[in-house]
Amino acid sequence: MKRSITSSSWIIGCAIGVAIVFCGPSVASAAPAKDSCVACHSQLPDEYSKPAKLYPGDIHHRAGLSCADCHGGDRNDDSMNAMSPAKGFRGAPTKAQIPAFCGRCHSNPAYMRKFNPSLRTDQETEYFTSVHGKKLKQGDAKVAVCVDCHSVHDILAPSDPRAPVYPTHVAETCARCHADANYMKGYNIPTNQYALYEKSVHAAAMEGGDTSAPTCSTCHGNHGATPPGLNSVANVCGTCHVMNQELFEKSPHGPIFAKMGLPGCVQCHSNHEILAPRDSWVGTGPKAICVTCHVAGDNGYKAAKEISNGFDKLKSTYQKADTVLNTAEKSGMEVSNARVEMTNAHSDLIKARVAVHSFNAADVLKITNEGVATSQKAYEAGVAALHERDYRRKGLALALIAIVIAISGLYFKIRKMERG
Ligand code: HEC
Ligand code: HEC
Ligand code: HEC
Ligand code: HEC
Ligand code: HEC
Ligand code: HEC
Ligand code: HEC
Ligand code: HEC
Ligand code: HEC
Known part of the structure; x- marks a missing residue:
């Protein structure tokens, strides 16, 4: 009984389908849907x-x-x-209904696959793990829902540079609420994230066109509480700065910071106003970070001092070599081999800045000492080139004198012949 109804409706369906197939195109071209x-x-x-x-x-x-x-x-x-x-x-839909309104399609893999098989279908579930989603469930209508970030009726793909969620626009999109002290009144959180982020190296890299630099949603997750695979926002730095993360974890600070509840990288670099680091951050001087925790006499203080000395030595040797090579080059001497050495010394300096994250003086000094030795070699090559230059100059002077004597001799000879 049931089966016959099903099959007869199937036949009707087929007939309609055939009608659409045969009549569809001509109808469509006569009048659009x-x-x-x-x-x-x-x-x-x-x-x-x-x-x-x-x-x-x-x-x-x-x-x-x-x-x-x-x-x-x-x-x-x-x-x-x-x-x-x-x-x-x-x-x-009301604000509270919007996630499910969009999720009706976006949480349905079978439906979405027909349009774009590579599109994720977890936005709605992820959204409800975020502070926004949790608070919306509790009835807070001031948090962000889908349309606050994506807009509505003019929604664009995130890859479209005009989209409010395109990497270069995300910070402004979040700032609409998070930088509005009036709107955020009543919540116990700062409203300076945007202002601080704008001063950071990351914002500068983004402005320079490097969309691989992080913006708000890179660290906080597009939809969820954190990006996939992270249990805390504080761990996000290591997804890009892999070497720093590895060294930090193996360093004495790794376990002790975790035990003390200090937020790793963020403890020294801050979370939003991440500035370009300086070598003066290491050491015991007024700008050093180390002395905010370490005091004269402890091992951390000693390490800080040694690392800082290592940097100073490398930089002064490098500088000395650079000056000599510049002089040699200006005098037209060939020092390109020494310049290659200098490039190596410079990359030692950069490597040492990464190695700081071992917070182990011996490890850092091994690299800075290599750089010192390389700079020293380049310095010696520069000095040799200058000696060579002086030697050549002396030779040139002698040759000049000889030529002047020869010309004068010739001159007198000619005069004598003329008088004769
Ligand atoms: C004959 C004109 C007319 C047609 C056809 C029409 N609308 Fe409307 N629509 C209106 C008017 C007028 C309002 C505002 C008054 C109201 O809500 O009744 C409105 C309101 C709406 C709203 C807002 C309702 C709300 O909850 O605030 C939506 C959404 C909407 N229309 C969608 C549609 C869609 C989708 C269709 C086609 C399926 C459609 N309209 C067809 C005239 C029309
Ligand atoms: C991708 C889904 C989507 C499509 C397609 C869509 N709307 Fe909407 N529409 C929404 C959502 C979500 C809201 C609620 C927006 C809000 O609360 O800010 C809304 C709100 C509205 C409103 C209420 C007034 C307003 O602007 O908030 C009207 C009227 C409306 N839509 C009409 C239309 C018409 C007409 C079309 C086709 C031209 C359309 N919508 C297409 C999702 C959609
Ligand atoms: C009727 C089903 C449906 C509803 C409801 C719907 N969408 Fe979509 N959405 C789609 C389809 C289909 C695409 C196109 C996928 C493609 O071709 O890439 C899409 C694409 C998108 C994209 C671009 C994805 C990309 O990377 O290309 C965004 C963003 C988006 N929708 C957001 C929303 C938001 C926000 C809402 C709620 C206001 C919503 N959608 C409601 C079906 C829907
Ligand atoms: C707090 C802001 C914010 C909210 C709220 C938000 N989105 Fe997104 N959405 C983003 C950002 C940022 C991206 C990713 C941009 C990129 O890939 O660079 C994105 C990407 C998307 C995409 C493209 C596919 C993907 O997952 O990368 C879809 C579809 C989408 N969102 C739908 C939704 C839906 C549906 C909701 C509501 C349940 C929602 N979004 C809520 C900010 C938001
Ligand atoms: C429509 C306004 C609005 C927009 C847009 C918005 N937010 Fe929010 N956000 C809120 C509100 C309101 C809260 C709740 C504050 C609270 O309870 O602490 C919140 C909470 C948060 C929190 C948790 C803060 C805490 O309590 O620790 C984070 C993180 C956050 N938002 C990040 C973002 C990011 C990143 C974006 C952009 C991709 C964004 N928000 C866009 C309104 C918004
Ligand atoms: C480089 C990663 C990173 C970027 C980029 C970033 N944040 Fe954060 N944000 C963090 C970390 C880490 C915390 C501290 C989280 C914690 O303590 O659990 C935080 C905290 C927050 C909080 C909680 C309140 C507070 O200030 O402590 C809000 C709200 C927030 N960020 C919003 C934003 C907004 C808006 C942007 C973009 C303008 C942004 N963040 C960019 C990493 C980032
Ligand atoms: C999505 C990848 C990404 C994430 C996540 C990220 N960064 Fe960055 N970071 C970059 C890029 C890209 C640059 C700019 C390139 C450069 O100058 O080295 C940069 C630059 C820096 C610099 C300056 C480096 C220099 O030599 O001037 C510091 C310090 C820094 N990031 C620390 C952090 C910290 C701390 C976190 C976590 C709170 C973090 N970053 C999260 C990609 C990231
Ligand atoms: C105890 C403090 C401290 C912690 C914790 C710390 N850093 Fe640093 N970081 C520094 C100092 C000091 C410098 C400057 C080194 C220099 O320029 O001589 C620096 C420099 C950097 C630089 C620029 C040099 C480079 O590597 O290119 C980056 C990037 C960086 N840190 C990322 C991180 C990340 C990611 C973490 C967490 C895994 C982290 N830092 C944890 C103190 C710290
Ligand atoms: C936020 C506080 C904090 C900062 C900033 C900090 N340290 Fe530490 N450091 C500690 C703590 C806590 C320990 C473990 C207890 C101890 O040995 O003093 C430690 C341990 C060490 C140790 C191991 C000491 C041992 O006895 O084996 C070294 C080396 C060290 N730190 C170097 C540094 C250097 C170099 C800097 C600056 C780039 C620095 N620390 C910045 C808190 C800090």
């Missing part, structure tokens, strides 16, 4: 016509979806009945 929603809404006052005006630029429009795919209703009905709940019309 009807959309009463757009037709009527385009004529309405501001708030109600805005969606229709914006929508042609929306990624959903480009994917072939219409107003009714999100809002329900009947796009073939020209009357207000198009928006009858009986025709599945959902209206505009």
Whole structure:
């Protein structure tokens, strides 16, 4: 019984399908798919016509979806009945309903696969692990939902440089709320993250066009509480600064910071205002970070002093060699081999700055001493070139004198012959 109904509806379905296949294209080319929603809404006052005006630029429009795919209703009905709940019309969602409204499609892998198999379908579940999602569930309507970050009716792919979630725009998108002290009043958190981030090396790299530098959502997660695979935002730095992370974990600070609840990298570098580090941060001087915890006499203090001395020695030897090589080059001497040595010495300096994160003086000094030896070699090559220059200059002077004598001799000889 059941089976016969199923098969007869299958036959009807087939017949309709065949009709569409054969009549579809000609009907479609005669009149494009009807959309009463757009037709009527385009004529309405501001708030109600805005969606229709914006929508042609929306990624959903480009994917072939219409107003009714999100809002329900009947796009073939020209009357207000198009928006009858009986025709599945959902209206505009309230803020609290928005994640599920978008998630109806975006959390449905079978549906989304038909459009774009590579698109993730975990945004809604991830969202509810974030502070935004948790607070929304508790009834806080001031937190961000999907449309606060993506906009609505003019949603773009995140890879579109105009999108509010494109890496260079994310910080402004978050700042709309997080930098607005008035809006965030009542929450017990600072509103300076954007101002501090704008001063950071990361923001500078981003402005310079390096979209691999982190912005707010790189560290805090696009949707979830943290990026995938991290249990805490404080661990995010190591996903990019791999060497620093490895050294730090193996250093005496690794386990002790964890035990004391200090946030690793962030303890020394801060979280938002991450500045370009200076060698003066290591050591016992007024700008040194080490002395905020270590005091004269302890092992950390001693290590800080030794590392700092290592840097000083490498930099002064390097400087000395550089000056000599510059002079030699200006005198036209060939010192390109020594310049190669200098490049090696410079990369030792850079390596040593990474090695600081072992917080082990011997490990850092091994590298700085290598740089010192290389600089010293380059210095000696420079000095040899200058000796060579002096030697050549003396030779040149002698040759000049000889030539002058020869010319004078010739001159007198000629005069003598003329007089003769
Ligand atoms: C004949 C004109 C007309 C047609 C056709 C029409 N609308 Fe509307 N729509 C309106 C007017 C007028 C309003 C505002 C008054 C109201 O909410 O009843 C409105 C309101 C809305 C709202 C806001 C409702 C809310 O909850 O605030 C949505 C969403 C909407 N329309 C979507 C659609 C969609 C989707 C379609 C097509 C399936 C559609 N409309 C077709 C005239 C129309
Ligand atoms: C991708 C899903 C989606 C599509 C497609 C879509 N809307 Fe909406 N629409 C929403 C959401 C979500 C809201 C609620 C926005 C909010 O609260 O800020 C909304 C709100 C509205 C409103 C209430 C006023 C406003 O702007 O908040 C109207 C009217 C409306 N939509 C009409 C339309 C019309 C007409 C179309 C087709 C041209 C359309 N929508 C296409 C998701 C969609
Ligand atoms: C009716 C189903 C449906 C609803 C509801 C829906 N979307 Fe989409 N969305 C899609 C489809 C289909 C695509 C196109 C996928 C593609 O071609 O890349 C898409 C694409 C997107 C993209 C671009 C993804 C990319 O990387 O290309 C974003 C962002 C997006 N939607 C956000 C939203 C938001 C925010 C809402 C709620 C306001 C929403 N969507 C509601 C079906 C839907
Ligand atoms: C706090 C801001 C924020 C909120 C809230 C938010 N998104 Fe996103 N969304 C982003 C950012 C940032 C990206 C990634 C941009 C990139 O890949 O560079 C993104 C990417 C996406 C993408 C592309 C695929 C992907 O996962 O990378 C889709 C689809 C999407 N979001 C849908 C949603 C939906 C649906 C919701 C609500 C459940 C939502 N977003 C809530 C900021 C947000
Ligand atoms: C629509 C406004 C709005 C937008 C846009 C927004 N947020 Fe929020 N966010 C909030 C509110 C409100 C809270 C709740 C504050 C609280 O309870 O501490 C919050 C909480 C947070 C928290 C947790 C703070 C804590 O309590 O420790 C983080 C992290 C956060 N947002 C990051 C972001 C990032 C990153 C973006 C951009 C990708 C963003 N937010 C966009 C309003 C917003
Ligand atoms: C390089 C990584 C990184 C970037 C980029 C970043 N944050 Fe943070 N953020 C952190 C860390 C780490 C914390 C501290 C988290 C903790 O203590 O658990 C934090 C804390 C926060 C908090 C909690 C309140 C506070 O100030 O401690 C908010 C809100 C926040 N960030 C928002 C933002 C916004 C908005 C942006 C972009 C303008 C941003 N963050 C950029 C790493 C980052
Ligand atoms: C998404 C990758 C990424 C994450 C996550 C990240 N950074 Fe960076 N970081 C970069 C890039 C890219 C640069 C700029 C390139 C450069 O100048 O070396 C940079 C530069 C730096 C610099 C300056 C380096 C220099 O030599 O001037 C410091 C210090 C730094 N980051 C520390 C951190 C800390 C601390 C964290 C975690 C709170 C962090 N970074 C998270 C990618 C990242
Ligand atoms: C105990 C303090 C301290 C901690 C913890 C720390 N750093 Fe550093 N970091 C420094 C100092 C000091 C320098 C400057 C070295 C120099 O320029 O001579 C520095 C320099 C850097 C630099 C620039 C040099 C380079 O490696 O290119 C980066 C990047 C960096 N740190 C990332 C990190 C990351 C990532 C973490 C966590 C895994 C971390 N730091 C933990 C003190 C610290
Ligand atoms: C936030 C506080 C803090 C900062 C900043 C800090 N340290 Fe430490 N350090 C500690 C603690 C705590 C220990 C473990 C207890 C101890 O040995 O003093 C430690 C241990 C050490 C040790 C091992 C000492 C031993 O007895 O084996 C060395 C070496 C060290 N630190 C070097 C440094 C250097 C170099 C700097 C600056 C670049 C620095 N520390 C910055 C807190 C800090």
